Amino acid sequence: MALINVKTKEVQIKIVYYGPGRGGKTTNLEYINKTYREQIKTEMVSLKTQDDRTLFFDFLPFDVGQIKGFDVTIQLYTVPGQVKYNATRRLVLRGVDGIVFVADVQKDQRKKNIDSLNQLYENLGTYNLDLFKMPLVMQYNKIDLKKNNIPIIPSKIMQKDLNINLRAPAFEASALKGGNVIPTLKRIISMTLASIQDQLF
Amino acid sequence: MNSVTELGIIIKNLETIITDEDIKELNLALKDIRQRYENTASVIILIKMVQTLIKYLSSKKEKAHADSMPLLQSISGNLEKIINTPYLEDNEVNKIISEQTREYKLFQSKITSNPTIPTEDIDNLKAVILAIDWEISDTTLESFDTVVSQMISKYKNYKIHYSFLKIMHATGKFIGVQKASAPANSISFLRSVFDNFHDIVETKEMPFKEKRRLIEQDMERFQDFKQDISKQKKTNAAGPDTDPAGDDRDEDGSEVMPALSHVKSSNDTSEEEFGPLIELDEDESSLEAEKNGQESLHLPIPGNGLDPDEQKDVMDDLFTVKDSPADDLLDAIHLMEVHGDKGQNQAMKMLDQADEDQAGLKNFRPERKDTTTPIPEIDSRLDAFFSLDEPDQADELETIEDTQSLDDISEQALEKTEDVSESITPFELDDESFEEMIPENDAEKIFSPDLILLNKLKDAFVKKEYLEDEAVLDSIQEDIQGLRKMWADDSQKQSLLDIISISVNLPSSVSPATEEPNTEVETDEFMETGQDLPGAESKGVLGKIKSMFTR
Numbered sequence: 001m002a003l004i005n006v007k008t009k010e011v012q013i014k015i016v017y018y019g020p021g022r023g024g025k026t027t028n029l030e031y032i033n034k035t036y037r038e039q040i041k042t043e044m045v046s047l048k049t050q051d052d053r054t055l056f057f058d059f060l061p062f063d064v065g066q067i068k069g070f071d072v073t074i075q076l077y078t079v080p081g082q083v084k085y086n087a088t089r090r091l092v093l094r095g096v097d098g099i100v101f102v103a104d105v106q107k108d109q110r111k112k113n114i115d116s117l118n119q120l121y122e123n124l125g126t127y128n129l130d131l132f133k134m135p136l137v138m139q140y141n142k143i144d145l146k147k148n149n150i151p152i153i154p155s156k157i158m159q160k161d162l163n164i165n166l167r168a169p170a171f172e173a174s175a176l177k178g179g180n181v182i183p184t185l186k187r188i189i190s191m192t193l194a195s196i197q198d199q200l201f
Numbered sequence: 202m203n204s205v206t207e208l209g210i211i212i213k214n215l216e217t218i219i220t221d222e223d224i225k226e227l228n229l230a231l232k233d234i235r236q237r238y239e240n241t242a243s244v245i246i247l248i249k250m251v252q253t254l255i256k257y258l259s260s261k262k263e264k265a266h267a268d269s270m271p272l273l274q275s276i277s278g279n280l281e282k283i284i285n286t287p288y289l290e291d292n293e294v295n296k297i298i299s300e301q302t303r304e305y306k307l308f309q310s311k312i313t314s315n316p317t318i319p320t321e322d323i324d325n326l327k328a329v330i331l332a333i334d335w336e337i338s339d340t341t342l343e344s345f346d347t348v349v350s351q352m353i354s355k356y357k358n359y360k361i362h363y364s365f366l367k368i369m370h371a372t373g374k375f376i377g378v379q380k381a382s383a384p385a386n387s388i389s390f391l392r393s394v395f396d397n398f399h400d401i402v403e404t405k406e407m408p409f410k411e412k413r414r415l416i417e418q419d420m421e422r423f424q425d426f427k428q429d430i431s432k433q434k435k436t437n438a439a440g441p442d443t444d445p446a447g448d449d450r451d452e453d454g455s456e457v458m459p460a461l462s463h464v465k466s467s468n469d470t471s472e473e474e475f476g477p478l479i480e481l482d483e484d485e486s487s488l489e490a491e492k493n494g495q496e497s498l499h500l501p502i503p504g505n506g507l508d509p510d511e512q513k514d515v516m517d518d519l520f521t522v523k524d525s526p527a528d529d530l531l532d533a534i535h536l537m538e539v540h541g542d543k544g545q546n547q548a549m550k551m552l553d554q555a556d557e558d559q560a561g562l563k564n565f566r567p568e569r570k571d572t573t574t575p576i577p578e579i580d581s582r583l584d585a586f587f588s589l590d591e592p593d594q595a596d597e598l599e600t601i602e603d604t605q606s607l608d609d610i611s612e613q614a615l616e617k618t619e620d621v622s623e624s625i626t627p628f629e630l631d632d633e634s635f636e637e638m639i640p641e642n643d644a645e646k647i648f649s650p651d652l653i654l655l656n657k658l659k660d661a662f663v664k665k666e667y668l669e670d671e672a673v674l675d676s677i678q679e680d681i682q683g684l685r686k687m688w689a690d691d692s693q694k695q696s697l698l699d700i701i702s703i704s705v706n707l708p709s710s711v712s713p714a715t716e717e718p719n720t721e722v723e724t725d726e727f728m729e730t731g732q733d734l735p736g737a738e739s740k741g742v743l744g745k746i747k748s749m750f751t752r
Contacts, residue, residue: 182587195570
């Protein structure tokens with residue numbers, strides 16, 4: 001949930017990048033961090049085990065400046081994509097305000113995308129949050145792979161698989177090249193802030 | 202001495218390790234017995250058992266199972282008993298054979314049972330497979346090859362284990378060659394083979410048949426996997442394929458149910474109803490990356506080419522002072538991993554506590570409202586923040602350029618105010634506690650044009666640049682004039698502006714309508730005497746103020 005410090009006039013929004021393993025969640029954050037390093041001014045925190053193998057989550061906080069007198073801080077998180085880390089995913093989702101679901105358009109990943117989204121619904125349920133009511137943006141990542149002759153799922157099918165019930169804004173993307181990474185981010189921040197603007201601004 | 206007795210003597214005299222000479226003698230004796238009793242089923246059964254055991258002993262030598270020699274002696278004894286005992290009843294013969302067969306099978310299951318594989322080996326294997334699952338890199342592939350090769354050489358005598366390891370090794374090598382282009386199911390296949398291997402190692406009581414079934418099944422899957430890859434190669438060679446097997450079917454032909462269809466089912470499949478889809482122009486994305494001077498990005502783990510200083514490993518700081526929410530979250534994850542399921546509750550409590558510790562916080566639960574349009578300030582702020590050409594355009598609104606004319610500033614500020622009033626209904630949801638803490642019109646006030654000008658004046662006085670810079674002094678004059686226009690109906694504010702004007706000795710800006718009589722006289726006196734205003738005599742403001750009080 002959005003944290004608002006009424007004394008210091010600060011708003012803090014938590015956005016979580018969720019999706020199946022190796023879908024491009026971390027790459028999204030890396031692109032943002034690298035491209036807007038001057039504006040962001042903070043470090044990207046990458047959490048991994050001592051043997052440098054498994055990522056727990058990534059964390060990228062930044063301040064977008066003032067909106068109507070409130071300092072707005074955005075915290076971007078990724079969850080670990082591997083199936084076995086669901087408990088960690090649940091913890092990362094705690095207090096989430098907006099979600100970017102990063103789906104992998106590779107043909108082989110079709111079921112993993114669906115399973116991951118179903119699990120997201122279940123995980124949010126543990127916090128009494130309803131995915132249908134959460135600010136949510138879908139991102140269909142790795143769209144550029146079709147150039148390399150790798151079979152991909154057309155966006156129409158991705159929409160049908162993942163968005164037929166949710167009907168959230170969706171972006172085709174290439175996180176590695178930065179394609180639609182920022183529009184995705186802007187959209188989720190905008191949606192999330194808009195969802196509390198009546199109560200806040 | 203007949204061949205049976207001779208066989209018995211050879212077996213009784215066998216050492217722990219069977220020699221080639223022993224095998225030769227045994228085979229000769231067995232050949233003779235077989236020829237003599239080729240029509241006696243019971244004898245042939247026992248002879249086959251002896252032959253198999255001899256084969257086993259000769260291949261294993263010193264590594265042969267400890268029970269193998271006693272079993273061989275037992276079979277030999279029974280063989281001697283059946284052949285040399287006259288008038289032995291059929292049921293007695295059958296009893297001997299069935300008991301011997303049971304013993305033989307028991308031994309067979311013993312020698313085909315699990316080799317003792319240390320937990321460390323299994324853990325290492327699991328770790329290298331998980332590493333590949335996370336990232337396919339030269340380092341992870343090298344570790345995988347080392348671990349699996351070592352295990353293959355260690356367990357080469359256990360056919361089932363060996364076969365599992367060979368399948369894993371071949372799959373790993375394939376992934377190594379294909380790297381990122383490896384089909385996604387190659388990793389899941391590798392993991393499933395490992396899972397079966399793990400099962401046969403860990404389940405000591407697993408029957409041999411079940412083990413055989415598992416390895417046969419995996420060998421079949423391995424063949425299918427190879428065929429799939431070759432088919433895929435052919436398809437790729439024919440051109441890009443972007444059409445899946447069918448909208449509602451996965452590659453394997455199984456039906457695909459859309460996500461969350463178990464929760465909510467939509468029959469409307471028209472594209473318009475999915476929600477807006479923003480497509481990606483591939484050329485544009487490539488250009489953007491080039492324009493920004495981006496290099497290929499990699500996962501933030503060692504060896505991927507990123508500057509290690511750019512990444513912070515919070516594990517190192519686990520017990521340091523907590524200064525970010527990530528630290529609390531990491532502690533919670535750590536707690537959860539240490540304590541298992543119970544730890545999850547503890548972790549939640551810990552995070553709750555961390556939130557409570559932050560005084561003055563109020564929580565809002567964002568709710569998606571498709572009909573809500575973000576207020577213009579949100580998008581303009583984000584556009585400004587994420588603009589690469591001008592790093593922070595929005596700051597220009599808040600720190601207005603000196604070069605802008607007063608009218609421009611006022612118009613700009615007024616436009617802002619209008620936008621705000623059109624789109625915002627502050628505290629529409631009546632959160633009383635929040636209302637108490639924030640004045641209702643606070644947000645509007647921040648963007649009101651007079652407040653902007655006042656803040657600008659305040660800054661100018663604080664910085665004292667007007668003492669040395671005429672341009673700043675002119676700017677102050679313009680600001681005061683602007684405020685006069687805005688506050689034309691407020692005599693008290695006009696008076697205050699007069700005081701400010703006097704303090705910087707700017708009599709021309711004093712409004713005649715609100716001038717105090719004394720001030721008017723002073724000004725008139727100057728006019729009558731033809732003297733210059735104090736400001737004209739001394740340009741320094743301190744001098745001006747001094748002269749004001751000394752006159």
